[in-house]
Amino acid sequence: MKRDLFAVGVALGVTCVVSPASADNDSGLALGLRVGYGIPMGETGSVTGKASTPVDVHDVVSGMVPLSFDVGYRFTPALYAGAFFQYGFAFVNDQLDAACNQGVSCSAHDIAFGADLRYHAQPQGIFDPWLGAGFGYEVLTVNESGTDTSFGRSLPVERSWQAKGFQFLILEAGADFKATPDLAVGPFVNFALGQYSRWSNQQTIAGTSDDQSGDLNGAAHEWLTLGLRGQYNL
Numbered sequence: 001m002k003r004d005l006f007a008v009g010v011a012l013g014v015t016c017v018v019s020p021a022s023a024d025n026d027s028g029l030a031l032g033l034r035v036g037y038g039i040p041m042g043e044t045g046s047v048t049g050k051a052s053t054p055v056d057v058h059d060v061v062s063g064m065v066p067l068s069f070d071v072g073y074r075f076t077p078a079l080y081a082g083a084f085f086q087y088g089f090a091f092v093n094d095q096l097d098a099a100c101n102q103g104v105s106c107s108a109h110d111i112a113f114g115a116d117l118r119y120h121a122q123p124q125g126i127f128d129p130w131l132g133a134g135f136g137y138e139v140l141t142v143n144e145s146g147t148d149t150s151f152g153r154s155l156p157v158e159r160s161w162q163a164k165g166f167q168f169l170i171l172e173a174g175a176d177f178k179a180t181p182d183l184a185v186g187p188f189v190n191f192a193l194g195q196y197s198r199w200s201n202q203q204t205i206a207g208t209s210d211d212q213s214g215d216l217n218g219a220a221h222e223w224l225t226l227g228l229r230g231q232y233n234l
Contacts, residue, residue, distance in 0.1 A: 026077050029234040032070030034188065036227015038088060038110075039063055044163050045196050045216035054219045059095060060142060061108050064088035066225060072116075074233065077123035084136070086112040092142060104146035104157060112138040112192070116170060128176040128184065136167040138194055159203035163216065167194035174229060182233040190225040 040057035065088065072082015090108035092100060100106040114136025122128045144159040174188030200213035 042221030043219035045219035048215035
């Protein structure tokens with residue numbers, strides 16, 4: 001009888017210690033980090049009020065390597081809602097500007113931030129497929145700096161061109177593999193549909209500044225990103 005009471009006591013003690021920890025693990029904060037390669041599609045849009053031809057985003061940047069940081073909350077093991085910030089190291093297309101091949105250093109980056117919602121099909125399993133959706137805001141920037149010889153003589157040039165607008169729909173899917181109960185790593189695919197609504201161009205040539213800006217309309221663009229994602233549950 002004493003042996004049975006002792007066994008029951010041990011079982012209750014283990015339950016009191018383990019159950020709260022397991023419950024805490026069902027919900028709580030989660031941190032994520034992503035890296036991948038983004039492929040641009042679609043157009044930048046035409047300039048409002050001017051007879052301009054839309055330019056393919058691929059003609060501006062041929063691609064990018066995005067680093068993304070996620071922070072969110074797991075309401076249940078299967079349901080996650082959070083925010084993201086992404087910085088993409090973009091590759092300027094050599095055909096964008098003749099100056100890029102004549103003594104001018106050209107670089108580009110793409111910044112995006114927003115919110116997303118994810119559903120995990122097997123949150124307690126070793127293999128956990130998931131689907132997600134969200135929205136965001138994007139800023140694409142191309143910088144040029146150096147000595148421009150395309151004007152017939154060598155002139156110092158500083159130029160920064162931007163296009164920005166909302167990403168109306170972000171769809172994503174992936175699969176997590178549990179390295180530990182709280183750490184998961186796996187591949188993902190992300191498709192972001194957006195439209196640039198504003199553009200600006202700030203340039204200084206031989207000490208003379210000229211800043212311009214305006215609206216863009218009439219074109220949608222997309223980013224298709226493939227990569228690797230990790231998430232740690234706090």
